[in-house]
Amino acid sequence: MNIDGKFTTRLLDRDRATIARAISVVEAGGDAAYRLLDSIHARTGRAYRVGITGPPGAGKSTLAGEVTRTLRQAGHSVAIIAVDPTSPFTSGALLGDRVRMADLDNDENVFIRSMATRGTGGGLGASTADVADIFDAAGFDYIFVESAGVGQTELDVRHLVDTTVVVLVPEAGDQIQAAKAGLMEIADIFVMNKCDRPGSSTAMQSLQSAASFRNHGDSQWQTGVIETAATESRGTAELVEEILRHKAWLRATGRQRGLLHKRAEQRLQRRISEAVDNRVWSAENRQYLANALAQVMAGELSQDSVVREICARIKLPDKCDE
Amino acid sequence: MNIDGKFTTRLLDRDRATIARAISVVEAGGDAAYRLLDSIHARTGRAYRVGITGPPGAGKSTLAGEVTRTLRQAGHSVAIIAVDPTSPFTSGALLGDRVRMADLDNDENVFIRSMATRGTGGGLGASTADVADIFDAAGFDYIFVESAGVGQTELDVRHLVDTTVVVLVPEAGDQIQAAKAGLMEIADIFVMNKCDRPGSSTAMQSLQSAASFRNHGDSQWQTGVIETAATESRGTAELVEEILRHKAWLRATGRQRGLLHKRAEQRLQRRISEAVDNRVWSAENRQYLANALAQVMAGELSQDSVVREICARIKLPDKCDE
Numbered sequence: 001m002n003i004d005g006k007f008t009t010r011l012l013d014r015d016r017a018t019i020a021r022a023i024s025v026v027e028a029g030g031d032a033a034y035r036l037l038d039s040i041h042a043r044t045g046r047a048y049r050v051g052i053t054g055p056p057g058a059g060k061s062t063l064a065g066e067v068t069r070t071l072r073q074a075g076h077s078v079a080i081i082a083v084d085p086t087s088p089f090t091s092g093a094l095l096g097d098r099v100r101m102a103d104l105d106n107d108e109n110v111f112i113r114s115m116a117t118r119g120t121g122g123g124l125g126a127s128t129a130d131v132a133d134i135f136d137a138a139g140f141d142y143i144f145v146e147s148a149g150v151g152q153t154e155l156d157v158r159h160l161v162d163t164t165v166v167v168l169v170p171e172a173g174d175q176i177q178a179a180k181a182g183l184m185e186i187a188d189i190f191v192m193n194k195c196d197r198p199g200s201s202t203a204m205q206s207l208q209s210a211a212s213f214r215n216h217g218d219s220q221w222q223t224g225v226i227e228t229a230a231t232e233s234r235g236t237a238e239l240v241e242e243i244l245r246h247k248a249w250l251r252a253t254g255r256q257r258g259l260l261h262k263r264a265e266q267r268l269q270r271r272i273s274e275a276v277d278n279r280v281w282s283a284e285n286r287q288y289l290a291n292a293l294a295q296v297m298a299g300e301l302s303q304d305s306v307v308r309e310i311c312a313r314i315k316l317p318d319k320c321d322e
Numbered sequence: 323m324n325i326d327g328k329f330t331t332r333l334l335d336r337d338r339a340t341i342a343r344a345i346s347v348v349e350a351g352g353d354a355a356y357r358l359l360d361s362i363h364a365r366t367g368r369a370y371r372v373g374i375t376g377p378p379g380a381g382k383s384t385l386a387g388e389v390t391r392t393l394r395q396a397g398h399s400v401a402i403i404a405v406d407p408t409s410p411f412t413s414g415a416l417l418g419d420r421v422r423m424a425d426l427d428n429d430e431n432v433f434i435r436s437m438a439t440r441g442t443g444g445g446l447g448a449s450t451a452d453v454a455d456i457f458d459a460a461g462f463d464y465i466f467v468e469s470a471g472v473g474q475t476e477l478d479v480r481h482l483v484d485t486t487v488v489v490l491v492p493e494a495g496d497q498i499q500a501a502k503a504g505l506m507e508i509a510d511i512f513v514m515n516k517c518d519r520p521g522s523s524t525a526m527q528s529l530q531s532a533a534s535f536r537n538h539g540d541s542q543w544q545t546g547v548i549e550t551a552a553t554e555s556r557g558t559a560e561l562v563e564e565i566l567r568h569k570a571w572l573r574a575t576g577r578q579r580g581l582l583h584k585r586a587e588q589r590l591q592r593r594i595s596e597a598v599d600n601r602v603w604s605a606e607n608r609q610y611l612a613n614a615l616a617q618v619m620a621g622e623l624s625q626d627s628v629v630r631e632i633c634a635r636i637k638l639p640d641k642c643d644e
Binding site: 280 | 356359360363364582583586587589590591593594595597598601602611614615618619621624625626628629632633636637638
């Protein structure tokens with residue numbers, strides 16, 4: 001594809017076909033992706049990014065849909081990046097949620113994009129941040145990253161967004177709370193979804209007590225807990241208000257700029273790592289390693305000499321294993 | 323420390339103080355760790371490695387203790403590497419389990435070592451594999467890696483061991499099953515622990531049906547489901563038998579050698595990555611990057627030129643971002 005000035009102009013004009021093509025380019029990675037990202041870089045940094053995460057079946061997609069409708073009524077444009085887990089155990093449930101969001105697909109100020117996770121671990125693909133940049137450059141006011149993964153995905157999302165919303169449900173109670181200890185640490189806002197179900201008040205108490213552990217110090221963000229029943233739109237307005245309150249807090253305290261800086265740093269580091277890895281793990285070096293490994297396993301070659309050989313091949317200065 | 327022939331001899335003689343010092347050396351990493359690992363390399367590859375993983379509170383430590391007692395009665399020596407999550411939500415429960423294992427601490431053919439996870443995500447520290455190598459070289463017959471983490475830890479363990487045992491409990495039912503979809507894919511053996519609790523038979527059915535999805539083809543390992551009640555030692559003998567059955571299957575099918583090869587490969591790759599990373603992210607380069615990042619954010623410098631500069635600094639051949 002020819003990523004010229006015209007393409008960039010159409011992207012900034014929020015042309016849907018151009019956005020879709022741009023996403024394909026960054027997902028494919030490589031030089032073309034970097035050229036595209038460099039060309040839109042100056043236009044990013046205006047959108048507000050919100051992560052919605054939590055265990056499968058917590059109703060994240062439905063909630064994202066409700067919040068989107070509320071923001072649309074206030075005149076804002078919204079992009080949703082839904083990161084699906086690869087596991088067949090959860091994709092069925094997600095599909096149902098997707099169908100419920102169909103009305104949003106007909107709104108030209110809403111763009112929903114599904115993305116695959118990387119591997120069974122469910123880590124967010126590196127390109128999730130890049131896709132968010134495309135929506136940012138295209139002028140979307142809010143970008144939601146919905147990660148319905150297991151484990152790492154949920155924790156990764158924090159680094160991509162300004163506000164992290166963690167969605168839980170009453171049923172699983174303490175068991176889930178414990179299993180999701182990692183989630184506790186990344187939440188800016190907790191949502192107890194499906195709050196009309198049995199066990200809700202006990203679960204709310206335990207969630208509020210978990211949140212209160214983190215709320216100490218006047219200069220700290222006070223993590224709120226919102227009760228919602230997304231299928232009946234209950235609590236959606238309160239959640240939107242809480243997101244906007246966190247947004248205002250980040251700007252007032254100057255932390256928003258810190259988040260932008262952190263994201264730019266991570267992106268640069270990732271790009272450097274990719275460039276270096278491409279050279280270190282070249283086809284030629286991989287072939288050398290396959291042979292060397294057999295010798296290492298037979299005790300004929302030390303790991304150390306293999307490391308030195310690779311370092312010599314990519315011309316690292318001095319000895320490189322100290 | 324002086325890692326000389328004497329040190330290695332004491333390690334191979336299973337001297338407890340020497341083992342403890344060796345573990346500290348590999349945990350600290352760097353050149354000394356690699357010298358030590360190279361010196362014991364020829365003595366590794368005999369121990370059988372078993373991962374025990376599952377959600378917090380599933381009773382993994384107690385189960386590991388029971389299995390260890392059974393293996394001890396058969397005359398085998400056992401090392402246990404317990405990888406604790408950093409989260410305060412789960413460490414309390416684990417502490418209780420640790421206390422219950424106190425009797426094993428007085429057995430000189432048992433060695434229990436706790437290790438920290440890396441970061442909130444709970445990834446297994448790179449040195450977990452190295453610590454297993456130390457126990458292997460010291461002549462322990464069985465090495466258990468108990469990972470009580472959230473998310474990534476549970477999935478990482480598969481790469482370190484020969485047999486992966488996934489422990490679940492009845493209470494959480496389908497919710498946990500779905501949340502733990504990633505666990506389903508890595509299990510060689512499922513354990514339904516605390517099978518005396520309510521909801522056990524329903525949970526067993528759903529677990530057996532999950533396992534049956536994976537059991538197709540004669541050449542495939544048939545994933546078994548074992549019911550245990552670890553605090554009363556119920557099902558422990560069956561679990562040990564199933565572990566030995568998997569061990570025999572791996573050897574009979576030649577897959578054991580494939581696992582050894584895979585682990586050696588990952589170790590070599592990790593060591594090369596560390597050596598390269600040390601050069602790429604040197605103090606000098608980090609200083610350059612901090613300055614460059616400000617210019618990138620101000621739009622005065624492209625990411626691309628920063629990547630090229632770093633590549634030039636470590637003397638990668640040709641252009642390195644294609």
